[in-house]
Amino acid sequence: MSDRARMPGELIYEHAVQIEQVSDYGVALDRLLSGAATPPAEGARFDFHREGTVPSAKVEGTLNGAPYSAPKRTSMRLAAALLAVVASLVVGPSAALAAAAQHHDQVPGFYGLKVGDLEVTALFDGPGVFDQHWLKGTKARMGEVVKALHEDSHMLDGSETAFLVNTGKQLILVDAGSGTWWGGGAFGRLARSLRSAGYTPEEVDLVLVTHLHADHIGGLTTQDGRRVFPNAEVYVAKAENDFWLSPEIAAQAPKDAQRFFQSAQAIAAPYIKAGKWHTFSGSEPIVDGMHLVPLPGHTPGHTGYEFSSKAQKILFWGDIVHAQRVQLQHPEVTVVFDIDPIAAAATRNQLLPRLAREDVVIAGPHMLFPGLGRLLREGSGYSWTPVPFTDQWVENAPSPQKY
Numbered sequence: 119m120s121d122r123a124r125m126p127g128e129l130i131y132e133h134a135v136q137i138e139q140v141s142d143y144g145v146a147l148d149r150l151l152s153g154a155a156t157p158p159a160e161g162a163r164f165d166f167h168r169e170g171t172v173p174s175a176k177v178e179g180t181l182n183g184a185p186y187s188a189p190k191r192t193s194m195r196l197a198a199a200l201l202a203v204v205a206s207l208v209v210g211p212s213a214a215l216a217a218a219a220q221h222h223d224q225v226p227g228f229y230g231l232k233v234g235d236l237e238v239t240a241l242f243d244g245p246g247v248f249d250q251h252w253l254k255g256t257k258a259r260m261g262e263v264v265k266a267l268h269e270d271s272h273m274l275d276g277s278e279t280a281f282l283v284n285t286g287k288q289l290i291l292v293d294a295g296s297g298t299w300w301g302g303g304a305f306g307r308l309a310r311s312l313r314s315a316g317y318t319p320e321e322v323d324l325v326l327v328t329h330l331h332a333d334h335i336g337g338l339t340t341q342d343g344r345r346v347f348p349n350a351e352v353y354v355a356k357a358e359n360d361f362w363l364s365p366e367i368a369a370q371a372p373k374d375a376q377r378f379f380q381s382a383q384a385i386a387a388p389y390i391k392a393g394k395w396h397t398f399s400g401s402e403p404i405v406d407g408m409h410l411v412p413l414p415g416h417t418p419g420h421t422g423y424e425f426s427s428k429a430q431k432i433l434f435w436g437d438i439v440h441a442q443r444v445q446l447q448h449p450e451v452t453v454v455f456d457i458d459p460i461a462a463a464a465t466r467n468q469l470l471p472r473l474a475r476e477d478v479v480i481a482g483p484h485m486l487f488p489g490l491g492r493l494l495r496e497g498s499g500y501s502w503t504p505v506p507f508t509d510q511w512v513e514n515a516p517s518p519q520k521y
């Protein structure tokens with residue numbers, strides 16, 4: 119044990135250390151080192167050199183004076199074990215230097231889910247928070263919100279998410295995130311998330327748009343008027359199209375609403391010019407197995423898209439809920455962006471019971487990422503059950519293993 123006190127801290131900082139009396143340093147290290155051609159014996163000297171971060175580390179050195187390189191298979195584990203051993207040996211100010219470095223890389227911004235035969239992928243556009251002043255309700259209700267926010271400052275956290283549906287025949291994007299048209303650069307990661315999920319913008323055949331607010335269509339078009347999805351046909355409700363793209367209505371709109379009209383027109387323009395902008399006014403079929411669900415109130419032509427496959431259903435519900443911790447318990451709470459708040463609340467009151475009853479999977483652009491979940495009745499309102507995480511694509515989902 120006295121050897122341990124001699125471990126020089128500055129060498130540890132350089133990720134190189136000489137180890138004596140290997141057997142002293144723990145069973146895990148012994149076991150890992152025994153994978154070497156010459157198993158280390160008592161008194162063996164092992165100099166190791168660690169290159170890169172632990173997940174990609176290469177461990178090389180000498181063992182009893184002979185060149186030693188950990189087999190690739192054990193290299194990562196060896197690097198981690200060596201670091202752990204070193205950290206456990208060092209006391210005092212050097213200890214912090216020996217700790218594993220933090221790794222700030224995150225997982226890519228997508229999450230896939232199977233709904234019948236459909237592959238549905240949530241595409242992260244960015245994290246967001248809903249401003250409490252954007253919520254509208256009775257004075258008493260708003261007082262409760264302020265109080266709850268005081269106790270939990272994350273109560274209004276949400277996300278910007280768009281969704282991709284691969285039907286096997288067509289690649290369909292539902293909404294397109296903010297791009298650079300909303301949020302001052304805080305969003306706009308959709309295309310990157312799409313590529314991370316294994317697709318390219320050129321592969322998208324259709325874009326179904328729930329409504330023409332910039333945070334749902336901004337990702338369609340660059341600021342210089344280029345189509346991000348050059349091969350996609352875009353579909354939007356006629357009532358939505360005729361409202362936001364009307365110069366007459368725009369001219370009469372209040373000043374703070376002007377930017378929504380301007381962005382909708384600029385984003386739509388290159389698709390209209392290319393003949394790739396389409397409207398629907400009833401229940402015309404656009405995609406096999408998908409039907410249109412008019413959800414008016416938030417905007418005049420606000421529309422959900424409900425896909426069914428093998429008795430499973432998923433509804434892309436647009437802006438039915440902006441603040442999940444408030445509006446699911448209290449569906450009567452509206453938002454300042456609702457063009458017709460009474461209709462928006464009525465739509466919510468009509469829709470939520472059906473979704474809870476029919477066990478429909480919901481894809482919500484502002485729910486916490488990945489924005490996929492189900493509703494359960496809870497008291498006089500609803501609670502949100504996110505889809506369970508899995509790191510595998512399960513073709514035929516078995517019953518979950520009990521734990």
Ligand SMILES: [Zn+2]
Binds near residue numbers: 331437484
């Ligand atoms: Zn929105």
